[in-house]
Amino acid sequence: MSPGLSYVVIKSHSLMADLLTPEQMRALAQQETLELFVEQLAGTSYGRISTETDGDVSLALEKVFYQKFIERMMGIVDLAPTNIGDFLQSYYYLRFEAINLKRIVRGKFSGLPTSKIIDFLIPITPYRVESYEKIAGAETLHDAVRQLEGTQYEPLVSSLELSEKYDALWPVEIALNYLSARGIFKSLERLPQSDRGLVRRIVQAEADVENFLVAAKQRGARENAHSPEEMFPTTYDISLDMLREAMETDDLRAVIQGLNPPYNEILTPLYEGDVALIRSRLRQHVYDIARRGRAANDFGFNVVMAYLVFSEIEKNDLVGIAWGKTQGIAAEDMLKYLTIPNYP
Amino acid sequence: MSATTGIRPTKGFLMEMKRRIGFIEKGTEFLKLKRDHLAKELTSSIDVLKGRRSKLLEELQVAYRGVTAAYISLGPTEVRSQASALKSSLEIEVLPRSTMGVRYPFIKVDKEPQIAGELDITLSEAAEKVLGILNVIIQLAEFESRAERIADELGKTNRKVNALENTIIPSYRGIIKFIEDKLDEESLEELVRMKLIGGALARRRG
Numbered sequence: 001m002s003p004g005l006s007y008v009v010i011k012s013h014s015l016m017a018d019l020l021t022p023e024q025m026r027a028l029a030q031q032e033t034l035e036l037f038v039e040q041l042a043g044t045s046y047g048r049i050s051t052e053t054d055g056d057v058s059l060a061l062e063k064v065f066y067q068k069f070i071e072r073m074m075g076i077v078d079l080a081p082t083n084i085g086d087f088l089q090s091y092y093y094l095r096f097e098a099i100n101l102k103r104i105v106r107g108k109f110s111g112l113p114t115s116k117i118i119d120f121l122i123p124i125t126p127y128r129v130e131s132y133e134k135i136a137g138a139e140t141l142h143d144a145v146r147q148l149e150g151t152q153y154e155p156l157v158s159s160l161e162l163s164e165k166y167d168a169l170w171p172v173e174i175a176l177n178y179l180s181a182r183g184i185f186k187s188l189e190r191l192p193q194s195d196r197g198l199v200r201r202i203v204q205a206e207a208d209v210e211n212f213l214v215a216a217k218q219r220g221a222r223e224n225a226h227s228p229e230e231m232f233p234t235t236y237d238i239s240l241d242m243l244r245e246a247m248e249t250d251d252l253r254a255v256i257q258g259l260n261p262p263y264n265e266i267l268t269p270l271y272e273g274d275v276a277l278i279r280s281r282l283r284q285h286v287y288d289i290a291r292r293g294r295a296a297n298d299f300g301f302n303v304v305m306a307y308l309v310f311s312e313i314e315k316n317d318l319v320g321i322a323w324g325k326t327q328g329i330a331a332e333d334m335l336k337y338l339t340i341p342n343y344p
Numbered sequence: 345m346s347a348t349t350g351i352r353p354t355k356g357f358l359m360e361m362k363r364r365i366g367f368i369e370k371g372t373e374f375l376k377l378k379r380d381h382l383a384k385e386l387t388s389s390i391d392v393l394k395g396r397r398s399k400l401l402e403e404l405q406v407a408y409r410g411v412t413a414a415y416i417s418l419g420p421t422e423v424r425s426q427a428s429a430l431k432s433s434l435e436i437e438v439l440p441r442s443t444m445g446v447r448y449p450f451i452k453v454d455k456e457p458q459i460a461g462e463l464d465i466t467l468s469e470a471a472e473k474v475l476g477i478l479n480v481i482i483q484l485a486e487f488e489s490r491a492e493r494i495a496d497e498l499g500k501t502n503r504k505v506n507a508l509e510n511t512i513i514p515s516y517r518g519i520i521k522f523i524e525d526k527l528d529e530e531s532l533e534e535l536v537r538m539k540l541i542g543g544a545l546a547r548r549r550g
Contacts (some may be wrong), residue, residue: 058420059420059421062419062420062421063437097382099422102425103421103422103425106426107425107428108431109429110427110429110430110431116428120424120428122421123403128419137543169429213464217465218463274413274418275466275469276466277413278466279466316419319419320416325421333412336413338416
């Protein structure tokens with residue numbers, strides 16, 4: 001039985017103390033080697049993590065950080081009232097499951113061996129499907145998607161037609177994004193009306209920026225461009241017309257400057273030629289949404305959500321730093337793409 | 345064993361030797377021309393290589409920064425998963441080409457990877473940068489290999505010219521001189537003999 005919202009909110013407040021500060025994150029990024037990074041990390045709530053693996057260390061570390069985040073999330077889910085617990089589990093599992101399914105269909109599309117596809121998966125238990133191994137083990141992409149019949153991913157089967165028409169995966173991936181977002185919005189109904197705003201703002205900001213990036217990518221390929229209606233089944237603050245304009249314009253700067261804040265600021269690096277910085281800015285924006293949400297209601301669901309948002313961003317930053325350390329990348333080349341060290 | 349062992353001091357052999365040395369000297373002139381041309385090619389290649397290398401290093405740094413940004417932004421597993429979705433890979437063919445008889449590899453790109461459709465924009469930007477310099481890397485590799493082989497050939501040609509100028513031609517000249525001396529000696533002996541015979545015949549008649 002759930003101990004109630006108050007308990008989980010207090011717990012979230014206390015767990016925030018375990019999160020890494022911008023200074024700790026900067027110090028981790030500034031370690032010279034992977035060994036020193038692991039040593040420095042051992043002094044935090046992560047404790048000593050093992051870097052021993054038969055394969056790629058950066059991939060193994062990414063799995064470790066995912067597991068740590070999933071543990072944190074499940075710790076909250078177990079304590080939260082049923083409606084909040086169910087929502088949080090849906091929110092994260094639907095997103096991670098969408099990533100896993102994308103990785104499976106990509107692997108099937110290019111004919112990767114099943115074991116390799118399974119190596120790429122986020123270590124979660126299947127949520128809305130029976131088994132990732134079973135889907136990854138299918139003979140063809142068609143067979144793999146067909147295995148999703150009877151699940152909430154069934155509409156993916158109809159996207160196969162477009163996928164075959166263009167000999168590309170984007171129709172399946174877009175359909176998966178749409179289903180995942182729809183699933184999250186549906187699970188939002190479990191939350192009281194007053195608690196839905198924060199999650200809605202986060203999901204919408206992420207979807208809007210991703211839509212714009214896809215539209216910007218289509219600019220160079222105008223002759224082969226696909227219809228915006230096909231590509232963007234769901235839009236929020238950045239409308240379909242704006243996305244169409246982004247796909248057709250010669251002057252992306254003007255289109256971006258015409259967007260409302262914060263999108264005009266988040267997307268500025270697009271015309272400055274540093275696309276990766278957009279995701280860093282988006283994460284900072286999401287971090288900010290969560291921080292403001294928490295400040296607006298310091299004793300409600302927003303605190304729980306903020307804790308998990310901060311944890312996930314911390315996980316993303318740690319994955320980036322760990323990869324950088326395995327590659328011997330200098331701290332200054334990594335820091336601008338991280339979120340927490342740049343948060344004021 | 346003397347250098348003149350097996351030499352027949354005959355006019356026929358002398359003419360053969362003179363024909364040979366004429367041929368060798370003409371060949372040496374050609375080799376010298378080749379040597380000069382190769383040296384010129386090598387000097388200009390080295391200048392071009394220096395420029396191309398530093399430009400490539402700059403472009404590699406930009407591309408590597410793009411790849412780093414993509415990895416940090418998306419995470420290593422996502423990058424590898426997306427990269428694995430690319431069906432077509434780079435296909436090249438190595439063909440032979442020749443300059444002044446120096447054979448070097450020429451790399452023909454048969455198929456470039458199609459990165460447009462399947463990659464996230466961060467990764468596709470990084471991949472485009474890498475793909476952009478891939479051609480420069482291939483050209484540079486081709487050029488370096490060409491310069492290396494020209495340098496090898498220059499060394500060989502130089503050794504051949506030196507051997508011809510310092511060993512072969514002098515030894516032929518020595519042989520020719522030996523034969524000419526021998527023939528002069530023989531003709532002198534013949535003259536003396538003729539004189540003696542002429543004297544003897546005159547004495548017999550008188």
